[in-house]
Amino acid sequence: MSDIHANGSLGTGTAAGTGEAGFGDYVALLKPRVMSLVVFTALVGLLVAPVPVHPFITFTCILFIALGGGASGALNMWWDADIDQVMRRTKGRPIPAGRVQAGEALGLGLALSGLSVMMLALAANVAAGLLLGFTIFFYVVIYSMWLKRSTPQNIVIGGAAGAFPPMIGWVCATGSVSVEAVLMFLLIFMWTPPHFWALALFMNSDYEAAGVPMLTVTHGKRSTRNHILVYTILLAPVALAAGFTSIGGPVYLAISVLLNAGFLWGAWRIWRRDEAQAEADKYATEKSVFKFSLLYLFLHFSAFLLEAVLKSFGMGGW
Known part of the structure; x- marks a missing residue:
């Protein structure tokens, strides 16, 4: 190297x-x-x-x-x-x-x-x-x-x-x-692995050629699919927990429930697939979950902001 x-x-x-x-x-x-x-x-x-x-x-x-x-x-x-x-x-x-x-x-x-x-x-x-x-x-x-x-x-x-x-x-x-800052940190921290591993599944040849030890290269795609599901499951309680702090509220929590349900469904779909299925449709599921993961993070932080705006009008929070 x-x-x-x-x-x-x-x-x-x-x-x-x-x-x-x-x-x-x-x-x-x-x-x-x-x-x-x-x-x-x-x-x-x-x-x-x-x-x-x-x-x-x-x-x-x-x-x-x-x-x-x-x-x-x-x-x-x-x-x-x-x-x-x-x-x-x-x-x-x-x-x-x-x-x-x-x-x-x-x-x-x-x-x-x-x-x-x-x-x-x-x-x-x-x-x-x-x-x-x-x-x-x-x-x-x-x-x-x-x-x-x-x-x-x-x-x-x-x-x-x-x-x-x-x-x-x-x-x-x-x-x-504070705890709110830590939970915002953890939200991104736990989101990052399944987000990037979804990308790595359909960009694996790049990482292989460059000698980067991405999980797909060192442990294979089956292991990567398992990891995506596990990390997405672990991500959900972190995201939901933020809803019960001063930066959360019922609006944030409702949005977070829907987003986590969608991300979990996507991770489950990735986990169920084998490489023959993925290659047959050119990793369409993996690509769609990767794109959804971007929306997932953007909408969570937008929901934090929405709660702050609602609170300024005396309507947000618990």
């Missing part, structure tokens, strides 16, 4: 082409689709907190959290340029496509990391800045550099990095962590 990596992402440039970088390539380094999830969940965490925050402070906090998320993306692309070059869904990224030099991505990631952490600490509080800094470190060092290439539990433990944003938002408002 180290030899391949030295030839790839640690060099001054990587690969496949020598096109000139445009503004869009530097934006792509920040993983804007991932950043949108970071921004949304962090914003919800901030807005549902019991301490009101001035709109301008809210805007600046979310801006710096977004920059921190983008910094993580750029550093991840720098480190993973060698495997991105092999995988079909990532080989068009700026570094493996040769439009951005690896050193540029490293410099951008480090600069945005320092800027985002420092400015969030100034805009909100030191605890929020430190938590953002730890999140960047966790994603880049613990997940990308260590877990991703060394264990099939990569996405289980590494999923914590994507689960921190709502907690950061909450800490921006309150300066501390």
